[in-house]
Amino acid sequence: MLKRTLYGAALLLALLATSCGDANQKTSTLPQIDVRTDYPEKEICLQDVADVSYIPLETTDEILLDEGTGVEALSSKGIVCVSDNKVYIFHPDGKLGSILDKKGEGPGEYRYLFYTDVDWERKEIYVHDGSQKAVLVYSLDGIYKHQFKADVNIRQHDLINDNQGHLILYRENPGGQKEGIIEPPYRPVIRLSLEDGKVDSLSHRLHYFTTMFMKVALGDGTPWTVYIPMPALTRLNNEVYVSEVASDTIYRLADGSIEPFITRTPSVREEDGKYLLYLQGITSRHYFLRLQAKKMDASSAIGNMIHVKDENTKKIMYDKARGDICIPLFKNQDYQALDCDELLFNGCDADTAYMKLDAFTLIEALEAGELGGELKTIAEGLKEDDNPVLMVVKFKE
Secondary structure, eight states: OEESBOOHHHHOOOOBBOOGGGGGSOOTTSOEEETTOOOOEEEEEHHHHEEEEEEEOOOBTTBOOOTTOEEEEEETTEEEEEETTEEEEEOTTSOEEEEEOOBSSSTTOBSSOOEEEEETTTTEEEEEETTTTEEEEEETTSOEEEEEEOOSOEEEEEEEEOSSSEEEEEEOOTTOSOOEEEEEEEOOEEEEETTTOOEEEOSOOEEEEOOOEEEEEETTSOEEEEEOOOOSEEEETTEEEEOOTTOSEEEEEETTEEEEEEEEESOTTTTTTSEEEEEEEEOSSEEEEEEEESEEEEEEEETTEEEEEOOSOEEEEEETTTOOEEEEEEEBTTBTTOOGGGOBOTTBOTTEEEEEEOHHHHHHHHHTTOBOHHHHHHHHTOOTTSOOEEEEEEEOO
C-alpha cells in the first residue's frame, strides 16, 4: 500500500540525467546505460560475493523506533537512525549510544528535522531544519554546539557530509515545478564549510527540469499522480554523487569540482520520461542502478491509499571489469524467501549495503522454517514489537 504522497523509504529514488552542457564533456570513456535494453537476469547468492552479518538494534521502553524509521548512516564506527523527529546514535553492535531529541522553538532546537548526516571523525551530527533555513550542529552525545545559516531553498533530503570538511546541499529549482527548460540556468550544488560556514555554489549548471510526479493508472482507467521524493545527492563509498532528475549524466564530486561519471541513452527527454535512471550503489567492482518506470498500474484505491504494481522498473548491475550488465537476483542462504531487491548503500562504509528486517517479519519466517544460521538464532530471541535487525552486506573485492 502506498500513500498518494510516497515517502523516501518506499522507492528511494534519486533520478538522473543531463544538462545541456553534457555534450561538451569528455564522456567517450564513461559507462553508458542503454535504458531500452532487456538485460539478462542472473541469480547470485550473497554469501558467494559478500560477507553477510546481522545487527539487532537495541529495544527498551525508551527505544522504540517507528515503522518509518530511516537509517541515515551505517558504519563500523556507529549507526544513525531517525525516528519521530529524534536521532538515535547506536554503537556498531546495535546498542544505543545516545538520543538527540531537540525538537522545539528554543535556542539550539530544531523545529522540524528535515534531514541529518554524521561526521564520525569530527564526532558531529548535522540537522537540516528548513523552517529555520539553518544547519544545526550537535555532538554525538546530543549536545548542541552551533549552527550555520543556509538561507537557500534546499531540497528536503539533500544534505551530505563529504568527509572533507564540507556539507554538500542541493538548491531547489528557483523557477518552480514546471517541466522544461530553466531560464536562466542555475547552479544547484552548494558547498558549506564546516570550519566557518562559508557557502559557495559549484560551477555545475542545471538547464532542464523534469517532474517528480509519477503517473499511476487504476484498473478502471482512473488517473492518479503520486509524488516520489528524489534526492539529488548520494554518498557512496565515501564519495558524493549528483543524481539529477533532468540529467542524462550522473556526476561525481572530486576535490570541489564536478565530473561526469555515468551517462544514459537515449536522453530522458527523448524517452518521454519512460525510465528514470538512479545510481543506488557502488562497490569496488560493480555499479548498481535502478531504471524506474514513470508510469505504473494500480489494482485498487481506498481513500488516499493505493495498491501499486510497478512491474516495469528494472534494477541492473554494471560490472566494471567486464563491462557487461545484468539484472541481479540476490538470494540470502540464511533466508531464501527474502527479496533482496532493495539493498541500500547510501551512508554506508565502502563496499557495504544493508537491509532493514522487521522483527515481526523475521518471527513469521522463523515459524515457517525459513531461517538458518546466525539470523535464525537472532530471530529466536525477538519479540514482535522489537526494533528492526539490520542485514549488513560487505561485498568482497
